[in-house]
Amino acid sequence: MTEDKILLTARYVEGDMDEAENADFEMRMQSDTELQEHLKDYKHVHQRLKIQLAPDQQDIAFKETLKHTGAQYFAAPKVVSFKTNLKWLSGVAAVLIIGLLVWAPWRSNLYQTYHIDAQMLVTERGAEKITDLDKAAVLFNDQKYVEAQNLLAKLVQQQPENAMIHYYYGLSLIEINKLVEARSILTPVYGNESVFKYDAAYAIAMSYLKEDQKSDCKIWLQKIPEGTTHYQKAIELLGKLK
Amino acid sequence: MAKAVHLDQRYLIGLVNNDAAVINEIYKKCAGKVKSFIVFNNGTANDAEDIFQESLVDVYNQAKYKDLQLSCPFEPFLLLVCKRKWLNELKKRSISPVTKGEDDLLHIGEDTFEQAERLEEEKEQTTLFLKAFEKLGERCKEIIKWSMQGEAQEKVAEALGVTYGYLRKKKSECMASLIKMVQINQ
Numbered sequence: 001m002t003e004d005k006i007l008l009t010a011r012y013v014e015g016d017m018d019e020a021e022n023a024d025f026e027m028r029m030q031s032d033t034e035l036q037e038h039l040k041d042y043k044h045v046h047q048r049l050k051i052q053l054a055p056d057q058q059d060i061a062f063k064e065t066l067k068h069t070g071a072q073y074f075a076a077p078k079v080v081s082f083k084t085n086l087k088w089l090s091g092v093a094a095v096l097i098i099g100l101l102v103w104a105p106w107r108s109n110l111y112q113t114y115h116i117d118a119q120m121l122v123t124e125r126g127a128e129k130i131t132d133l134d135k136a137a138v139l140f141n142d143q144k145y146v147e148a149q150n151l152l153a154k155l156v157q158q159q160p161e162n163a164m165i166h167y168y169y170g171l172s173l174i175e176i177n178k179l180v181e182a183r184s185i186l187t188p189v190y191g192n193e194s195v196f197k198y199d200a201a202y203a204i205a206m207s208y209l210k211e212d213q214k215s216d217c218k219i220w221l222q223k224i225p226e227g228t229t230h231y232q233k234a235i236e237l238l239g240k241l242k
Numbered sequence: 243m244a245k246a247v248h249l250d251q252r253y254l255i256g257l258v259n260n261d262a263a264v265i266n267e268i269y270k271k272c273a274g275k276v277k278s279f280i281v282f283n284n285g286t287a288n289d290a291e292d293i294f295q296e297s298l299v300d301v302y303n304q305a306k307y308k309d310l311q312l313s314c315p316f317e318p319f320l321l322l323v324c325k326r327k328w329l330n331e332l333k334k335r336s337i338s339p340v341t342k343g344e345d346d347l348l349h350i351g352e353d354t355f356e357q358a359e360r361l362e363e364e365k366e367q368t369t370l371f372l373k374a375f376e377k378l379g380e381r382c383k384e385i386i387k388w389s390m391q392g393e394a395q396e397k398v399a400e401a402l403g404v405t406y407g408y409l410r411k412k413k414s415e416c417m418a419s420l421i422k423m424v425q426i427n428q
Contacts, residue, residue, distance in 0.1 A: 006421050010414035016407075045421055046390075048368045049375060051303055054390035062260045062302055066295045069265050073273035074291035 009038040145175040163194035202230040250316035254305040314353035322358040374423040382416035
């Protein structure tokens with residue numbers, strides 16, 4: 001009887017069976033295609049309903065994002081109500097607060113403001129094994145610089161030509177305050193032609209900033225040409241170091 | 243047969259992860275087109291915003307819970323979903339649209355139609371499930387809704403003032419009658 005089987009399936013999924021019933025149901029299901037079908041349907045209906053009746057936190061957050069983004073792109077330029085004004089004001093206030101937090105005028109530590117906040121991205125096409133380089137990247141991105149530095153030191157030995165590894169090795173060394181060592185790694189990166197050339201110059205500037213050697217810091221900042229990643233920051237910082 | 247996943251799957255991943263940059267990119271790319279289509283077809287900018295949002299939610303649900311694999315480019319797919327949604331809405335409001343069907347949609351592959359179709363079917367099905375749910379008794383609705391909140395079921399039982407055993411029994415019964423209703427209506 002179909003009726004019976006639907007309820008049976010529901011009781012099975014919801015855990016409303018004793019052990020014997022449960023075992024019996026599972027046994028029957030092996031060969032009973034109708035039961036298998038009911039089980040699939042039950043899960044499907046349950047899931048669909050759950051999305052509608054009890055959206056999870058992520059779903060709610062997603063809809064929020066859509067609402068905010070949509071407001072930007074669909075807003076008709078018509079009468080601005082007081083309510084929208086308030087919305088804008090709270091938005092502006094939020095931006096100001098975030099701005100203040102980032103700018104942090106009460107924080108005099110320039111290094112904290114200007115240091116390189118980079119993520120180490122390692123992409124090797126088709127590589128399936130997790131290499132030491134992958135591990136180093138994870139450690140670096142988790143800001144576990146001591147461990148990252150240990151691994152990178154090894155990798156630098158193995159791949160003396162690889163500017164990227166040298167660069168991140170240098171950055172890790174700066175983070176753990178081995179500044180002289182960091183500069184000895186980064187200076188050759190600056191000396192050679194690679195995409196990390198001016199990143200390295202900026203990093204060296206940061207290492208001097210960290211020990212408050214302003215004049216050396218400035219010398220290295222000035223090496224950074226317009227159009228490179230850290231140019232804006234360099235100019236800004238040069239202004240503050242005067 | 244499994245089809246190759248399109249590179250634009252990244253948009254779906256972005257949606258599922260609530261990635262603001264990707265969502266912004268989608269709006270930037272498609273919002274204007276949907277808006278002009280809807281405004282041209284007896285709608286307002288507000289209608290367009292709602293339709294666009296609903297369509298993205300449909301796509302999101304499909305990607306998150308049903309593992310939707312995009313086998314066509316994202317943009318025409320989303321545009322098609324939006325257009326169909328709006329044409330349905332017009333039907334409900336009994337206004338005949340200016341644009342007839344989809345003959346204005348150029349460069350659209352079969353895959354796109356197929357995927358949009360599936361999305362629409364799912365949506366209709368969900369509406370059917372919800373209708374059946376609404377027909378249940380108050381107690382049933384309460385029990386189903388609460389038990390779906392993702393909390394430990396023991397806690398739900400406590401909150402509803404029943405035993406855990408009763409909650410399981412009652413929920414099975416309620417869900418079974420809901421499914422039976424759905425089957426009758428199908």
